[in-house]
Amino acid sequence: RLASATGWADLAEGTGRLRLDMPRQVFDPKALRPEHLHGALGTFASGVTGAVAAEGTLAWGPEGLDPDLNLMLRDLSLSQGFVTLRRINGVIRLTSLDPLRTPLGQTVSVAAVEAGLPLTDVTADFQLDGDRLHIDSARATLADGTLTADPASLPLDLANGTMTLRVRDMRLAPLVNLLDIEGLNAAGALGGEIPLRFAGGDVVIDNAVLRSQGPDRVAYAPEAPPDALSGGGQSVDMVMEALEDFRYNTLRVTVDGRASGQLTVTLHISGHNPAFYDGYPVEFNLSVSGALAEAVQAGLQGYQVPDRIRERMMNFQNGQ
Amino acid sequence: CQPTVKVEAPDKPIVINLNVKIEQEVRVKVEKDVEDLLEDRKDLF
Amino acid sequence: LDLDTARAQGLVGERYDGLIGPVQGGGEVQALVARINSERMEEYRRIAEQRGVPVSAVQKLVGEKLVNNAAPGTFVMTPSGDWRKK
Numbered sequence: 338r339l340a341s342a343t344g345w346a347d348l349a350e351g352t353g354r355l356r357l358d359m360p361r362q363v364f365d366p367k368a369l370r371p372e373h374l375h376g377a378l379g380t381f382a383s384g385v386t387g388a389v390a391a392e393g394t395l396a397w398g399p400e401g402l403d404p405d406l407n408l409m410l411r412d413l414s415l416s417q418g419f420v421t422l423r424r425i426n427g428v429i430r431l432t433s434l435d436p437l438r439t440p441l442g443q444t445v446s447v448a449a450v451e452a453g454l455p456l457t458d459v460t461a462d463f464q465l466d467g468d469r470l471h472i473d474s475a476r477a478t479l480a481d482g483t484l485t486a487d488p489a490s491l492p493l494d495l496a497n498g499t500m501t502l503r504v505r506d507m508r509l510a511p512l513v514n515l516l517d518i519e520g521l522n523a524a525g526a527l528g529g530e531i532p533l534r535f536a537g538g539d540v541v542i543d544n545a546v547l548r549s550q551g552p553d554r555v556a557y558a559p560e561a562p563p564d565a566l567s568g569g570g571q572s573v574d575m576v577m578e579a580l581e582d583f584r585y586n587t588l589r590v591t592v593d594g595r596a597s598g599q600l601t602v603t604l605h606i607s608g609h610n611p612a613f614y615d616g617y618p619v620e621f622n623l624s625v626s627g628a629l630a631e632a633v634q635a636g637l638q639g640y641q642v643p644d645r646i647r648e649r650m651m652n653f654q655n656g657q
Numbered sequence: 658c659q660p661t662v663k664v665e666a667p668d669k670p671i672v673i674n675l676n677v678k679i680e681q682e683v684r685v686k687v688e689k690d691v692e693d694l695l696e697d698r699k700d701l702f
Numbered sequence: 703l704d705l706d707t708a709r710a711q712g713l714v715g716e717r718y719d720g721l722i723g724p725v726q727g728g729g730e731v732q733a734l735v736a737r738i739n740s741e742r743m744e745e746y747r748r749i750a751e752q753r754g755v756p757v758s759a760v761q762k763l764v765g766e767k768l769v770n771n772a773a774p775g776t777f778v779m780t781p782s783g784d785w786r787k788k
Binding site (some may be wrong): 518563576607625626 | 666671674676677678679
């Protein structure tokens, strides 16, 4: 049963009002797809799984259709180009079906957004307007640090558009864990901006720069020194000695690359090791490149939908 | 005159570079699968 | 409306994420884009799971092939996101 409706229709006047109720429908790329419910959705999302349900009213008159529907999203996952959203939850209100439109202030939570960077615990306030998405505000976590997004307006097919993520005191230790470099420990916190540029479904990060917010310490003591280590002519063990207990005064992290391919994260550290040539100045540039976005899938088991969104989903169900 | 050798603390720091590539080679098999797909599913491509 | 005609008439174009995008609107175009893309994504996911690579890697591979060998006169999306006629 796709949906049930009760109400009245005055054929002479061409007016009417229906109360609609669509019980939970489960999406599966091999069976029910979003475009089966609404034509346009197929072009904006692929590989859709998870469930939706809807309830509300559909009135019509001479000026046309006037829907007021609540749509519940439950653990919806979808991809658009190289961006993947995992487990979207929330209740959004639709006030127009063709084009699709919501009022301001819709809120959803997303367990993970893979857009080159593995963003987790995302919440976003937005408005859907035909084929555009207006994001009023969004928060996300990256390596245990909190990011906030400036307001942005994007085409739903992510063909173009930009968005800036602001980073405030993101601790270095978890970020370094994300890079998975054996023997590297870093203390301190970073701040700065990550500009995202959308292009044909891809996410391009052009030279994002995060800076340390004060002097701190880095220690790099791997079991076996990697052969890629080059110290400008110095022997490897001398280089290792320098990095064993490194007090940096400035540390810069740059991020460059595309969601569809490589992402390169480089740590530029300058400082000294008091026990190395009595504090002779040293600069250490560590660059790591690879597909970082896959690191997040494992961590989703413990994900909890934020309370205020879960509450709205409860009310939706009680109403249905 | 006697050339004097002055030892000043050189200001140029020692620069250490380390480039790590998280290996993710697109295996040849994937290339072949893609070719087969483009062949088998002409209706889609 | 089938894919070849839609491409030849410039209604849809190839994107380098291995999917097609609507160059012009319209219900029929949207239905074609939705059907083709979802079946393509299913194939990409099958290959990705089989070979243990991210789906995006398969998408990128197919996208490059399709954009490079797109027939002259058909549309392809440039890396900066605009439609260009080959």
